[in-house]
Amino acid sequence: MPAFLETLSKTIYTDNIDRLGDICIVLPNRRAALFIKKYLGRIIRNTSFLPTFFSIEDFVTHSTGMQIADGVALQFGLYDIHKLLEKENVRPIDEFLPYAAWMLSDFNDIDMYLVDPAEVFSSLSDAKAIAMWNPDGSPLSDMEQRFLKFFRSLADYYHELNETLKAEGRAYQGMAFRSMADQIDSIAEQLAWKEVIFAGFNALTAAEEKIIKHLLNTRQAKIYWDADRYYAKNKAQEAGQFLQKYFNTLSKGEPLWVEDNFSKPKDIEIIGVAKNAGQVKYAGEIIKKITGRGEALDNTALVLPDEELLLPLLNSIPEEAGPFNVTMGLPLNSTPLFTLLDNILGMHQNADRYQEIKDPDERTYFVRDLIRIFNHPWIHLFEDEEKGMQLTARLRNSNKIFLRASELPVFLEGGPEWIIGDKGFFPAKVNLASLLETFIYLLHALRAVFIEKRNKKEHDQAIELEYIFRFNTLIKKLQGLIRKYGAISTVKTLHLIFRQLAAMQRIPFYGEPLQGLQVMGMLETRTLDFDTLIILSMNEGILPASRSANSFIPYDIKNHFNLPTYKDNNAVFAYHFYRLIQRARKVYLLYNTEAGQLGGEEKSRFINQLLYEAKMFNPDISIKETLLSPPPLTERRDTKITIEKNAGVMELLVEEARKGLHPSSLALYISCPLQFYLSRLIRIKEIDEPDETIDSRILGIVIHESLNKLLKPYLNKPLSVNIFKEIGKQVSAEVHRQFSLAMHDGDLSTGKNHLILNVAVNMLLRFISKEISWLNDGEDLYIKMLEETLSSSIGIRVKNIPLDVKIKGTIDRIDVKGRQLRILDYKTGYVNQRQLSPVSCENLRSDPEYGKAFQLLIYAWLYNKNIGASADMQAGIISLRMPGEGPVKLRPPDNKNLNAATLSEFEQELSALLMEIFDRDIPFSQTTDEKNCKFCNFREICNKIITKDNY
Numbered sequence: 001m002p003a004f005l006e007t008l009s010k011t012i013y014t015d016n017i018d019r020l021g022d023i024c025i026v027l028p029n030r031r032a033a034l035f036i037k038k039y040l041g042r043i044i045r046n047t048s049f050l051p052t053f054f055s056i057e058d059f060v061t062h063s064t065g066m067q068i069a070d071g072v073a074l075q076f077g078l079y080d081i082h083k084l085l086e087k088e089n090v091r092p093i094d095e096f097l098p099y100a101a102w103m104l105s106d107f108n109d110i111d112m113y114l115v116d117p118a119e120v121f122s123s124l125s126d127a128k129a130i131a132m133w134n135p136d137g138s139p140l141s142d143m144e145q146r147f148l149k150f151f152r153s154l155a156d157y158y159h160e161l162n163e164t165l166k167a168e169g170r171a172y173q174g175m176a177f178r179s180m181a182d183q184i185d186s187i188a189e190q191l192a193w194k195e196v197i198f199a200g201f202n203a204l205t206a207a208e209e210k211i212i213k214h215l216l217n218t219r220q221a222k223i224y225w226d227a228d229r230y231y232a233k234n235k236a237q238e239a240g241q242f243l244q245k246y247f248n249t250l251s252k253g254e255p256l257w258v259e260d261n262f263s264k265p266k267d268i269e270i271i272g273v274a275k276n277a278g279q280v281k282y283a284g285e286i287i288k289k290i291t292g293r294g295e296a297l298d299n300t301a302l303v304l305p306d307e308e309l310l311l312p313l314l315n316s317i318p319e320e321a322g323p324f325n326v327t328m329g330l331p332l333n334s335t336p337l338f339t340l341l342d343n344i345l346g347m348h349q350n351a352d353r354y355q356e357i358k359d360p361d362e363r364t365y366f367v368r369d370l371i372r373i374f375n376h377p378w379i380h381l382f383e384d385e386e387k388g389m390q391l392t393a394r395l396r397n398s399n400k401i402f403l404r405a406s407e408l409p410v411f412l413e414g415g416p417e418w419i420i421g422d423k424g425f426f427p428a429k430v431n432l433a434s435l436l437e438t439f440i441y442l443l444h445a446l447r448a449v450f451i452e453k454r455n456k457k458e459h460d461q462a463i464e465l466e467y468i469f470r471f472n473t474l475i476k477k478l479q480g481l482i483r484k485y486g487a488i489s490t491v492k493t494l495h496l497i498f499r500q501l502a503a504m505q506r507i508p509f510y511g512e513p514l515q516g517l518q519v520m521g522m523l524e525t526r527t528l529d530f531d532t533l534i535i536l537s538m539n540e541g542i543l544p545a546s547r548s549a550n551s552f553i554p555y556d557i558k559n560h561f562n563l564p565t566y567k568d569n570n571a572v573f574a575y576h577f578y579r580l581i582q583r584a585r586k587v588y589l590l591y592n593t594e595a596g597q598l599g600g601e602e603k604s605r606f607i608n609q610l611l612y613e614a615k616m617f618n619p620d621i622s623i624k625e626t627l628l629s630p631p632p633l634t635e636r637r638d639t640k641i642t643i644e645k646n647a648g649v650m651e652l653l654v655e656e657a658r659k660g661l662h663p664s665s666l667a668l669y670i671s672c673p674l675q676f677y678l679s680r681l682i683r684i685k686e687i688d689e690p691d692e693t694i695d696s697r698i699l700g701i702v703i704h705e706s707l708n709k710l711l712k713p714y715l716n717k718p719l720s721v722n723i724f725k726e727i728g729k730q731v732s733a734e735v736h737r738q739f740s741l742a743m744h745d746g747d748l749s750t751g752k753n754h755l756i757l758n759v760a761v762n763m764l765l766r767f768i769s770k771e772i773s774w775l776n777d778g779e780d781l782y783i784k785m786l787e788e789t790l791s792s793s794i795g796i797r798v799k800n801i802p803l804d805v806k807i808k809g810t811i812d813r814i815d816v817k818g819r820q821l822r823i824l825d826y827k828t829g830y831v832n833q834r835q836l837s838p839v840s841c842e843n844l845r846s847d848p849e850y851g852k853a854f855q856l857l858i859y860a861w862l863y864n865k866n867i868g869a870s871a872d873m874q875a876g877i878i879s880l881r882m883p884g885e886g887p888v889k890l891r892p893p894d895n896k897n898l899n900a901a902t903l904s905e906f907e908q909e910l911s912a913l914l915m916e917i918f919d920r921d922i923p924f925s926q927t928t929d930e931k932n933c934k935f936c937n938f939r940e941i942c943n944k945i946i947t948k949d950n951y
Contacts, residue, residue: 001261001583003529004226005032008199009039011224012051016195021049024193026059028200031327032527034513052193056201056208057173063187064180069170072500074161075100076485081160085153089146093487094496101500102550104172107158109551111174112205114181115561121155123557154552177207184214196221200527202579203242203572206562213250225255226527228582230262230617231575239574261582265620268581270538270607272593272627276309279536279590282628284316286534286588287517291320297517301530303580304328305522306537313519313536324517327524329506332474337446337467338502340376341439344425345495347373348435352491354402363405363430370403371395373425381449432482432494439475443468466507474501522576529583538591540602544573577606593627641942643677643924650798652681653918660791660808663855666910669917671848672927676917678938700828702738702760703880704812707826708787709734710764711813719781721772728768735761763828763880770883779818786813792865794911798918805914811859821870823859824878824887827852831879837891841909844893848932852877856890861903861910869900 016023020040027033033053040050054062061068069077078100083090110117128151132144140148165171171179180187198212198221215221225246231237235244247255273279283302290297302317304310310328317324332338347369354364371392373379394411395403403411408426424441427434447468450461478498482488488497518530522543537543547566551558558565581587589610591603614621643649656665669676678684710727717723739757775781791808813824831852838850844857856875863869875898876887896902916922926942933939 001264001529001585003035003583004200005035005527005529006039007257008224009036010043012036012197013040013043016051019194020044020051022194023051024054024059024191024196025051026054026056026196026198028056028202028526029524030055030058031513031524032200035528038514051197057176059196060176060180060211063191064171064176064183065169066171066176066179067169068176069165069172071101071104071504072481072497074104074172075500076481076487077164078103078157078161079485079487081157081164084160085156092490092493094490094493097493097496097500102552103154103157106154106551106553107161108172108174109553109563110158111172111178112207113561113563114178114206114210115563117158118155120553120557120561120563121151121158123560124154124553125151127554127557151552174207177205177211181207181210184211188214188218188220191220197224198222199224200226202226202575203568204246209246209250216250216252223250223256225251225257226579227255227258228262228578229258229260230582230614231578232258237574237578238571239578241568241571242575259582262614262621263618266581266585266587266618266622268587268589268610268614268621268623270589270603270611270623270625271591272603272625273590274592274594274628276306276537276592277312278628279592280309280313280316282590283313283534283536283588284318287321288318290532291318297321297324297532298515299530300532301518301520301525301528301534303520303522303525303533303535304537305535305543307331307521308334309536310334310519317517317519321517323515324519325513325515326509326519327513328519328521329508331503332467332470332505332507333499333502335467335507336376336378337471340373340378341442341471342495342499342502343369343373343376344438345435345491345498347425348430349491349495351430364402365405365408365426367395367398367400367403378446382445430491432488432491433479435491435494436475436479436482440472443472443475463507470505470507474498474505477501522573525576525580529580531584532586533581533584534588534590535577535580536590538589538604538607540604543577543604543606544570574606641674641926643674645920645923649677649681649924650918650920654803656680657803657805657918660806661914663807663809663858666807666858666913667848667851667854670845670851670854670913671932672936673917673924674926674942675936675938677924678941684938684941696828698739698742699756699760702735702742703763703828704787704826705738705741706731706734706760706764707812709738711783712786715783715786717782719771719775719783721775724768724772724775728765731764731768732761735764767878767880767883770886774817774886781815781817783813783815784821785811787811788814790859790862790866792862794907794914796911796914796918799920803918805918807858807862807910809855809859809862811863814863819872821873822887823856823863823873823875825852825856825859825876826880827877828880830881831877831888833888833891836877836888838893840893841905844906845909845913848929853890857892857903857906858910860890860898861906864900864903869898869903873898 012023012025013020025033025036027036030053036053037050057068060066075097079093079096082096082100107117109115110120125148129148132140132148162175165175196215201208201212201223204212212221212223216223225232225243227240227243231239232243232247234240243255271282273282287297287300287302290300302313304313307328310326310330311334314326333342347365350366350369351363354366355362374392374395391412398411405426425438427438447465450464450468453459454461454465478494478501481497482494488494520528535543547569553563555565557563589607591607611623611625615623645653665676665680668679710730714723714727735757739753739760787810789808789810791806793804793806795802795804797803811823812826813822815822815824835849835851836853836856838844838847838853844850844854856877860869860873860875863873874887875890878887890898892898892902892906927933933942936942
């Protein structure tokens with residue numbers, strides 16, 4: 001099947017063989033011109049001038065002489081108008097700019113579709129007034145009046161902006177198109193070409209339609225459509241929505257051209273793949289398969305409707321593909337350098353905010369911001385990674401949430417000058433100029449590093465140096481904007497503008513556009529044809545895109561004035577999709593099967609249309625559906641991990657025996673031996689990020705420390721109702737003090753932290769109240785010990801070698817109530833009687849459910865070894881969340897009393913457990929009980945559990 005541009009080139013050459021230089025060809029984009037030149041080059045045999053080529057936007061700007069203004073400059077121009085119109089009610093620029101982007105989008109649509117702006121804005125303000133009308137006749141609030149005033153002033157913004165731009169010879173896109181459409185009579189007379197050819201268009205705006213229609217009527221132009229009977233002649237197909245209209249209004253006679261390529265054989269594979277990473281990896285496998293068959297990739301395109309997949313895709317294209325061309329360009333905000341600069345600006349924006357709240361005299365930095373910056377891989381380019389890890393470890397281990405500027409030198413001591421010096425990330429005087437100078441200084445330092453790497457032939461570093469060049473240009477532009485517009489006066493505004501500029505600018509990829517695999521966005525495929533297509537992200541919400549639009553004009557008003565709506569956008573992308581596949585022989589359509597954050601990933605309606613309609617239209621179309629997914633969740637993979645107890649592991653165990661094993665360590669072994677090895681022997685820990693919010697660990701520490709401080713003055717004294725009432729008066733102050741110690745400079749006065757602090761205070765007050773009620777039975781209460789650490793040893797034999805294993809634990813509270821000694825442990829969570837009622841001693845060392853009972857028995861055993869068991873001793877847990885009627889009591893196995901004899905039996909079980917832990921022939925292996933894996937920190941390492949219930 002000949003490509004559309006190939007057929008167009010032959011037609012243009014045949015019809016204009018002697019006057020090619022007098023022809024102007026207008027296309028939807030610039031890229032198509034390269035292909036037409038290629039085809040003409042194959043046909044032309046004699047020396048000849050080529051036609052003039054324009055994209056539609058270039059054709060309009062050339063014809064009107066207008067220069068398209070930069071988007072950011074237009075937003076600042078609108079802000080100047082805002083200041084002029086609002087006077088004393090001016091909003092800060094960072095609040096206004098998001099609205100400016102919406103206003104420009106609406107102004108552009110109004111002009112592109114030749115709608116009377118006065119009518120649109122009048123209808124809009126009337127609609128808003130009706131929406132805010134109070135049936136009871138009550139007056140509008142000041143805020144409501146300001147809201148209505150803004151919508152009534154949109155017409156003023158429109159006219160002021162147009163007048164300003166006209167005086168400067170500039171325009172936004174819609175303004176330029178409207179200008180040409182309004183002056184098409186005079187402009188048409190001055191065109192330099194004998195004929196203008198419009199080719200490959202679909203959804204024309206009203207301005208484009210008026211321009212083209214006039215040139216067609218004056219016989220100065222021809223128009224060629226790229227269409228297929230499958231959708232162009234079917235009124236039910238949204239892909240043909242616009243073409244069917246233009247065939248009647250713009251084409252004289254039979255439109256050129258409506259082909260019948262969908263009636264020819266096609267092979268379509270629809271493939272569901274889990275996650276975006278899976279899509280790009282499988283796309284690489286498809287390319288391998290194609291090259292493996294000995295086929296060239298010159299007529300193959302890999303299309304990305306979701307441009308965020310570009311970077312991962314580039315890393316997934318196999319070497320077998322050879323040289324390939326990327327037409328999309330990479331947005332600056334998708335680069336690692338953007339992340340670094342964005343984090344630095346975010347750090348200073350937060351510091352500004354904290355300085356206003358906390359201390360106007362000294363700058364304060366959020367530790368998490370610092371860690372995020374110093375963990376960035378490009379920062380590690382300047383020093384070995386170990387030093388960077390040491391720096392972030394110092395910040396984490398400080399247990400601080402904020403660092404004052406005066407504290408930074410201590411933590412950053414030894415850091416490179418470009419970070420800690422006056423030109424580094426923390427200049428002595430922070431202002432916008434100094435921050436941008438910091439960026440320039442950083443970019444120069446990075447450039448030197450990458451050039452040195454290139455000179456050492458470690459890598460060509462071309463892409464990294466391109467990042468630096470582009471961001472250097474962007475920073476220079478920001479400096480110019482600051483000089484020109486005094487409105488940019490805060491880091492917040494600078495950060496906003498930086499993000500906008502980075503999103504608007506792209507890094508072009510240079511390659512051979514006429515050879516090899518072509519990696520393209522959806523819009524870049526217009527007018528181009530390929531034999532083989534691989535299209536990713538065929539999901540609803542991506543192709544077609546979701547219906548959300550940044551506009552002040554609601555759907556009903558847009559519909560009334562024939563402004564584009566999401567329905568038109570769907571029809572546009574339907575055309576792009578069907579036009580792209582109409583001449584292809586082999587098509588791979590990949591979609592994501594996994595649910596996203598806001599719901600399921602549904603395959604595109606275009607896939608369903610192919611499945612249900614294309615086959616009926618053409619029985620020769622082969623459509624195959626494949627679902628690439630992991631095995632069902634109920635299946636298991638062999639991911640068994642065992643750690644043999646070699647000499648190194650035994651050395652770690654013996655060291656633990658010398659230092660002492662805690663009850664929590666032994667309970668961890670019972671739950672999962674592998675987890676015991678990872679956590680207690682080789683000390684793998686989760687990274688503890690500083691957090692401004694109180695977590696459950698800090699809450700537990702504060703509760704225990706507060707109780708210890710409140711009760712310690714009354715050790716070995718008879719406790720009374722009056723004493724507990726006195727303690728109750730001190731609870732709030734002590735809890736505040738303990739939280740301040742744990743959180744350092746964390747804010748406890750507002751938000752979630754304030755709520756958690758009050759929860760802790762109320763929890764302790766409720767517990768003190770319960771202590772008073774428990775005294776009412778008339779028995780005396782003495783607290784003998786608080787937070788008491790006890791230890792003892794058990795002798796075992798390892799391969800006939802004697803070994804003393806030290807067991808140690810810290811008991812929260814030991815008291816005497818009446819004549820009964822009680823060993824008590826505080827828990828901030830719930831406790832039930834079943835957890836403290838083991839059936840037998842064997843259960844204690846095999847069933848993690850009895851971990852709390854196991855812990856209490858160790859405490860009782862330690863007390864017996866150090867002090868001696870009481871004839872009437874109890875152990876239990878006080879749930880501070882639900883104190884109930886007293887401690888939940890331990891019920892020893894077989895309902896025995898907690899005495900020396902019971903503890904002697906328990907010691908035998910404890911000894912047996914230790915023998916197992918230290919037995920060389922028993923490796924550390926994963927638990928066989930999946931319930932133990934649900935909250936394990938090592939699930940990702942272990943990779944054992946795949947059943948759904950554990951996630």
